[in-house]
Amino acid sequence: MEKTYKYNPKKEFEERIKKILPDEKDMEEFWKFCHTEPINSIRCNTLKISPEKLKEKISKYCWKLKQPFKEYPEIFIIEKETDLKPGEIGKTIEHILGYYYVQDISSMMPPIALSPQKDDIILDLCASPGSKTTQMAAMMKNKGTIIANDLTVNRTMILNANLEKCGVTNTIVTRKDAVRFCQIWNKKIKKKFDKILLDVPCSGEGTLRKSPHTMEIWNLNFIKSLSQQQKKICSAAIPLLKKDGVLVYSTCTLSIEENEEVVDFMLKNFNLEIEDFFLPIKTREGISNWEGKKFNEKIKFCKRIYPHDNDSDGFFLAKMRKK
Amino acid sequence: MKIEIIEKKEKEKLLEKLSYLGNLKTENLFVKTGEKIRMFSGNLDKEEIKKIWRNFMIEGIGLYIIKDFKNKKKNFEETRLSLEGLYFFKEQIKSSIVEIDEEQKNKWFKGETITLKEEQKKNIQNQIVVLKFGEDFLGTGKIKEEKIYNYLPKERRIKN
Ligand SMILES: C[S@@+](CC[C@H](N)C(=O)[O-])C[C@H]1O[C@@H](n2cnc3c(N)ncnc32)[C@H](O)[C@@H]1O
Numbered sequence: 001m002e003k004t005y006k007y008n009p010k011k012e013f014e015e016r017i018k019k020i021l022p023d024e025k026d027m028e029e030f031w032k033f034c035h036t037e038p039i040n041s042i043r044c045n046t047l048k049i050s051p052e053k054l055k056e057k058i059s060k061y062c063w064k065l066k067q068p069f070k071e072y073p074e075i076f077i078i079e080k081e082t083d084l085k086p087g088e089i090g091k092t093i094e095h096i097l098g099y100y101y102v103q104d105i106s107s108m109m110p111p112i113a114l115s116p117q118k119d120d121i122i123l124d125l126c127a128s129p130g131s132k133t134t135q136m137a138a139m140m141k142n143k144g145t146i147i148a149n150d151l152t153v154n155r156t157m158i159l160n161a162n163l164e165k166c167g168v169t170n171t172i173v174t175r176k177d178a179v180r181f182c183q184i185w186n187k188k189i190k191k192k193f194d195k196i197l198l199d200v201p202c203s204g205e206g207t208l209r210k211s212p213h214t215m216e217i218w219n220l221n222f223i224k225s226l227s228q229q230q231k232k233i234c235s236a237a238i239p240l241l242k243k244d245g246v247l248v249y250s251t252c253t254l255s256i257e258e259n260e261e262v263v264d265f266m267l268k269n270f271n272l273e274i275e276d277f278f279l280p281i282k283t284r285e286g287i288s289n290w291e292g293k294k295f296n297e298k299i300k301f302c303k304r305i306y307p308h309d310n311d312s313d314g315f316f317l318a319k320m321r322k323k
Numbered sequence: 324m325k326i327e328i329i330e331k332k333e334k335e336k337l338l339e340k341l342s343y344l345g346n347l348k349t350e351n352l353f354v355k356t357g358e359k360i361r362m363f364s365g366n367l368d369k370e371e372i373k374k375i376w377r378n379f380m381i382e383g384i385g386l387y388i389i390k391d392f393k394n395k396k397k398n399f400e401e402t403r404l405s406l407e408g409l410y411f412f413k414e415q416i417k418s419s420i421v422e423i424d425e426e427q428k429n430k431w432f433k434g435e436t437i438t439l440k441e442e443q444k445k446n447i448q449n450q451i452v453v454l455k456f457g458e459d460f461l462g463t464g465k466i467k468e469e470k471i472y473n474y475l476p477k478e479r480r481i482k483n
Contacts, residue, residue, distance in 0.1 A: 048410060093432060096479050097459060098410075119366060145365035147375075156382040161478060164387060167410050169351065169364040172375060173383035181379070188378045191371065 005035050007212040012220060013205075020254060020287065021306075033308040034208040034215075040082075040089060041312075042100040043108060044074040046138045047167045049099045051076075057094055069280040074138070075108060076100075098165040103131045106206070106305045106315035109279050110199055110250040111135045113303075113319050118143040120194040125178045125237055128155035130162035132199055137168040146171040147193075149181050182236035192242040200230045202251035202258050206314025209307060227257040231265050238270045241322045247272065250317045254304070256290040259316040263302055264295040272320040276301040279317075282309040286318070324381050328369050329353040329360070337389060340402040343449040345417035352385070360389035362411065386411070403451045406479060409460040416460075419449040421471065428456045432481040437464070437471040444469065 009017070009031075021027040044051045051073040055065065064079040078089065089095065089102055108131075116122050116136045127133045127148035136146055148163070148171050150156050156175045163171055174181060178200075185191075203223050204214050234249065241247055249266070251258050263286070266272055274296070286302025288295050305315040329337070334353045337360060341347050352363045354372075363372070363385030375381065388408030392401045404412065427437045431454060439447075447466060454461040454471065462479075464471035 091481060093428075093459075093481070096432065096481065097461075098407075121366070142364045143366065145367050153382075160383040163383065164407055165479070167386060167407050169362055169386045169411070170366075171383070171385070172363075172365070172367075172372070172381060174375070174379040175382045176379060184378055189371075189374055 005212075007215045009215040010218050013215065013218045016255070019290075020256070026308075029308040030306060033311070035212070036209065038104060038209045038307065038313055039080060039311040040078040040084065041103060041105045041108075042076050042078065042089065043103050043135060044076065044100050045098055045134065045166050046074050047142060048097070054094065054099055057099065058092070061088075061092065072108075072112070072280060075105065077105070096165075098167060101131065101134055101162075101166060103135070104313045105281060105310060106312040107131050107252070108135060109281065109303075109305065109315060110197055110248050110317055111139060112279060113250075113277050113317050114195050114197055114246060114248040116140050116144065116146075116195055120144045121191065122146045123193045123196045123237070123240060124148045125181065125196065125198055125233065126150060126200050127173075128159040130159040130166075132197060133159065133171060134162055134166040134168055136197070137163070137166065137170055140170060142168065142170045144170060147174060148172070149174045149176055149178065151175070151177055178233045179236040182233075182240055186239055192245065193240050194242055194245050196237055196241050196245070196247045198234060198237055198247065198249045200233055200249070200251060202226055202230070202253040203255060204252055205254045206252040206305070206307070206316070209313060223253075223255045223257050227255075227261060230258055230262045234262060234266050235269070238266065238272065238322070243322055245322045247320045247322070248317060249320070250315065252313055252315050254306075254314050254316065256287055259304075259318075260286050260288070260290065260295050260299050260302060261293070263318045263320075264299060266320065267296045267298070271323045273323055274298045274301050275319045275321055277303075277319045279303060281305065281312070283317075284309070324356050324383065326372075326376055326381060326384060327355040328372065329355055337391060337402065340391070341389070341404065343419050343451065344404065344412070344453065345415050347412050347415050349411070353389075354384050355391075356384075358390055358392050359387050359405075360391055361385045362388045362408075388412075401451065403463045403474070404453070406460070406462045406475065409453060409462065413460055416453060419447070419452045420455050421447065421452045421464075422455050423461070425456075428461065431461055431464075431473060431475065434473050434475060434477070434480045436473055439466070439469045439471065 128150035
């Protein structure tokens with residue numbers, strides 16, 4: 001690949017992407033997209049305003065808007081032709097009032113996969129800044145309960161600020177290391193969750209378009225240590241899930257060690273069944289073979305989202321049910 | 324965060340203190356965290372919430388909707404809705420509303436004080452008022468000498 005960009009991927013990273021996307025054209029498209037910004041998308045906060053009303057209100061900005069999914073009218077894309085000033089979407093009064101949330105389309109997929117219902121008790125274990133917590137609260141119409149946890153004071157402050165702006169009333173925010181949270185909950189609270197979202201810390205290979213410097217700080221050892229941490233988090237969280245409860249595991253990275261390998265680990269060690277599910281954007285199957293490792297054949301039910309398939313960030317999702 | 328679940332009677336009293344806005348009602352649970360009152364709509368009962376609080380670092384519960392401020396020394400008391408409180412109760416708010424114009428709205432979002440216009444001075448009976456632009460509630464402010472002092476939190480202001 002010709003190195004004509006400000007940030008260029010490390011050789012080893014490039015080699016791995018080649019293995020993930022063996023078709024040359026496909027891979028070229030991937031890198032081409034990685035060097036451009038993703039399409040802007042917003043999610044109407046239906047706790048405060050309807051999509052129609054929001055559309056009417058923001059029409060004054062002359063953004064070229066599209067609602068790409070009939071079943072999810074709250075999702076808007078601001079088309080590329082729109083002449084946006086830097087930071088414009090985040091500076092409007094409608095944004096300040098919490099009428100919409102700026103969120104990449106791919107990041108809206110985990111709540112869609114989890115499909116929270118009005119009476120569910122949900123655990124969002126790594127929740128900050130709250131893109132998915134606020135989305136789930138809106139899907140639940142502020143009913144049910146979400147326990148939203150994150151590790152540090154700074155992160156829970158950001159989470160709290162976003163929950164407040166969006167008018168979320170059904171959430172309790174806690175601050176604990178994910179594994180510790182699960183241990184304490186299991187021992188002291190005991191109540192089981194209907195659904196769990198594990199949107200875990202990851203190496204962020206899917207967000208190269210927004211943070212291209214990731215290409216240069218990329219490091220396989222870091223990926224391997226994250227994979228270990230992710231397995232620990234999953235192992236701690238699964239016991240908190242009800243029988244028949246649903247768990248969605250997601251990352252914004254593309255490395256197999258942080259994705260399929262973690263899901264395979266869960267399927268091997270816990271009483272979970274992986275399920276196929278529908279998402280309204282283009283996805284590709286999970287990868288079953290990687291560097292001599294052969295995963296559970298149902299790993300294909302995992303969904304990979306590549307930046308060049310939907311002009312979004314890259315993402316990974318798996319949906320599992322407790323037997 | 325220290326939390327205290329508010330009993331029904333005290334909740335009614337609080338809402339009574341806000342009667343300058345209308346007859347506000349909600350079934351949701353109220354939780355006191357210092358002078359901030361938060362509202363929780365989740366389906367956990369009081370005992371479950373207390374148990375979580377005892378075992379975890381609770382950093383937030385529900386939504387901050389009311390500020391109930393008391394200064395005994397100065398014999399001063401003030402109860403008002405937060406911006407989000409306004410959104411929650413918006414259908415029920417019937418009085419102490421000041422409709423502002425575009426220019427005033429722009430000042431408001433910069434955190435500035437607004438000077439009341441003649442027609443806006445009519446019908447104002449309360450010191451704490453709710454600002455409205457079109458159908459949007461923009462927060463509460465305090466009237467002093469024909470000006471509305473801005474209570475909009477810093478993080479909700481427009482930065483240049
Ligand atoms: C991918 S981000 C979550 C994004 C979030 N779910 C959203 O949609 O806005 C991962 C989060 O995990 C948090 N985190 C990192 N290590 C953690 C740990 N040991 N325990 C709990 N949270 C952790 C990070 O602070 C970060 O906020």
